[in-house]
Amino acid sequence: MTPIPLEARVAGWQSQTGAPLAAPDRKATALVPARLSPGMLLAGPALLLLVWEAASRLGYLSPETLTAPSQALRTGYEMALDGSLLPHLLASAGRAYTGLFLGIVVGVLLALAAGLSRTGEALIDGLVQIKRAVPTLALIPLAIIWLGIGEAMKVFLIFTAVLIPIYINTHAALRSIDIGHVELAQTLGLSRAEFIRKVALPGALPGFFVGLRMAVSLCWTALVVLELINTQTGIGYLMNRARDWGQTDVIVVGILIYALLGLLSDAAVRRLEAHVLSYRRSLGS
Amino acid sequence: MNRPSLAGAVHLHGFSRSFHGKQVLDDLELDIAPGQFVALLGESGSGKTTLLRALAGLDAEARSSGTAVAHGNVSVLFQDSRLLPWLTVLDNLTLGLDAQAARPAAAQLLREVGLADKAAAWPASLSGGQKQRAALARSLLREPHVLLADEPFGALDALTRLRMQGLLRRMVERVRPTVILVTHDVDESLLLADRILVLRDGKIAEDHALDLAHPRRPDHPAFMQLRATLLRSLGVEAELV
Numbered sequence: 001m002t003p004i005p006l007e008a009r010v011a012g013w014q015s016q017t018g019a020p021l022a023a024p025d026r027k028a029t030a031l032v033p034a035r036l037s038p039g040m041l042l043a044g045p046a047l048l049l050l051v052w053e054a055a056s057r058l059g060y061l062s063p064e065t066l067t068a069p070s071q072a073l074r075t076g077y078e079m080a081l082d083g084s085l086l087p088h089l090l091a092s093a094g095r096a097y098t099g100l101f102l103g104i105v106v107g108v109l110l111a112l113a114a115g116l117s118r119t120g121e122a123l124i125d126g127l128v129q130i131k132r133a134v135p136t137l138a139l140i141p142l143a144i145i146w147l148g149i150g151e152a153m154k155v156f157l158i159f160t161a162v163l164i165p166i167y168i169n170t171h172a173a174l175r176s177i178d179i180g181h182v183e184l185a186q187t188l189g190l191s192r193a194e195f196i197r198k199v200a201l202p203g204a205l206p207g208f209f210v211g212l213r214m215a216v217s218l219c220w221t222a223l224v225v226l227e228l229i230n231t232q233t234g235i236g237y238l239m240n241r242a243r244d245w246g247q248t249d250v251i252v253v254g255i256l257i258y259a260l261l262g263l264l265s266d267a268a269v270r271r272l273e274a275h276v277l278s279y280r281r282s283l284g285s
Numbered sequence: 286m287n288r289p290s291l292a293g294a295v296h297l298h299g300f301s302r303s304f305h306g307k308q309v310l311d312d313l314e315l316d317i318a319p320g321q322f323v324a325l326l327g328e329s330g331s332g333k334t335t336l337l338r339a340l341a342g343l344d345a346e347a348r349s350s351g352t353a354v355a356h357g358n359v360s361v362l363f364q365d366s367r368l369l370p371w372l373t374v375l376d377n378l379t380l381g382l383d384a385q386a387a388r389p390a391a392a393q394l395l396r397e398v399g400l401a402d403k404a405a406a407w408p409a410s411l412s413g414g415q416k417q418r419a420a421l422a423r424s425l426l427r428e429p430h431v432l433l434a435d436e437p438f439g440a441l442d443a444l445t446r447l448r449m450q451g452l453l454r455r456m457v458e459r460v461r462p463t464v465i466l467v468t469h470d471v472d473e474s475l476l477l478a479d480r481i482l483v484l485r486d487g488k489i490a491e492d493h494a495l496d497l498a499h500p501r502r503p504d505h506p507a508f509m510q511l512r513a514t515l516l517r518s519l520g521v522e523a524e525l526v
Contacts, residue, residue, distance in 0.1 A: 184367040186342065186343060187341055190380070277371075279407040
């Protein structure tokens with residue numbers, strides 16, 4: 001369903017008629033900008049990197065304030081080679097994805113319970129909406145009292161953060177089910193189980209994917225703060241230690257890793273979504 | 286439950302329905318014999334769709350009184366095809382049935398409506414006319430005794446509509462369900478129906494029988510005469526059309 005670029009439409013229209021219809025000396029006014037090729041989206045980041053690097057080399061940015069991107073890359077490469085990066089990356093990934101997994105499972109179950117039964121909605125929805133209003137980091141003190149300062153606390157907080165977008169979007173999709181499809185199911189005599197399996201759940205999948213895309217980036221965000229607490233592993237720990245030692249290059253490496261992980265996770269979910277929701281693609285789009 | 290001879294019969298007795306204090310159907314009486322092809326005409330808001338939805342069991346509100354019963358299997362053909370976008374065309378047809386058992390008949394029906402090569406396609410890849418043909422096949426697969434069609438061709442272009450009307454008539458002639466076709470289109474009702482009802486002020490205001498062989502020619506005198514009558518009763522002077 002991607003819109004056809006304006007130039008392509010104008011070109012097609014001109015080639016059909018043989019010549020431009022309207023005043024040939026005037027170009028069609030572009031009311032919407034033409035579509036950008038995906039690579040061009042990198043223009044902004046590339047420019048920022050260039051200015052940053054130039055400022056460092058020309059001495060406007062001291063390494064104590066902010067390291068040059070080339071230096072950060074070199075540091076990252078060296079850390080990857082000498083094996084000082086991977087254990088931290090794996091530790092962080094373990095926490096993030098355990099929390100993500102639990103958040104997805106529980107979020108979907110709660111959304112189904114609330115979306116498909118009135119009792120469920122009465123019991124669950126209000127609670128989740130309240131949780132939504134409370135910042136995850138505000139729960140740290142309580143989580144520490146309940147679960148201690150170990151891994152369980154960290155995973156628990158990531159789980160509660162991830163739960164929210166999964167629940168909200170899946171639930172909203174279930175609630176906004178097409179009434180026409182409900183009527184169809186009625187006239188076809190579908191049982192409740194068949195209705196849930198064939199109509200309600202597939203109809204809620206697009207909403208679930210919206211939530212999943214938010215969740216995969218969210219599961220990393222709490223880590224920086226959580227890895228301040230009683231741990232010697234993780235990207236967040238690395239960055240905080242680097243702050244104590246004034247290593248801005250390691251801090252930048254950490255930031256780059258977060259950016260990279262966010263982009264890669266989002267791309268992975270998009271691919272999965274495109275595959276699962278392939279029925280949306282019609283001919284000629 | 287019902288004796289087989291009743292299957293396909295439609296009865297409305299003293300049926301009333303109001304929306305927000307407005308009486309849409311008012312003490313309506315209607316009997317339709319099994320196998321009749323009935324067209325239901327009326328101006329916008331005259332209650333055609335309300336009547337159809339009541340017969341389809343889609344009117345759960347209690348603000349109705351009297352009886353509205355369609356005996357036997359009832360199938361509904363909506364204006365929008367209502368194919369589920371995440372099921373293939375074939376799976377849409379067998380939705381709610383034992384998919385394995387219904388598959389051969391579904392494939393056969395798809396061939397008959399000219400969609401044999403679309404069985405595995407997603408509905409999003411079909412044109413409006415193809416979607417409506419799939420919806421027709423889905424309805425007929427259930428071997429309905431009563432087929433309720435709510436302006437099924439209203440959203441199609443004129444040429445596709447003509448083809449679909451022919452297809453509906455041919456398909457229906459084989460299976461012989463009772464058909465109630467709600468339509469705005471006087472010509473459509475004249476081409477297809479054996480009995481044409483006009484709904485006005487919440488009641489069946491006119492009841493015309495049209496006993497012409499199919500396929501019908503619009504220049505047949507009986508056709509033209511009833512056309513003028515119907516247009517006039519719907520508020521259009523035939524001379525102007």
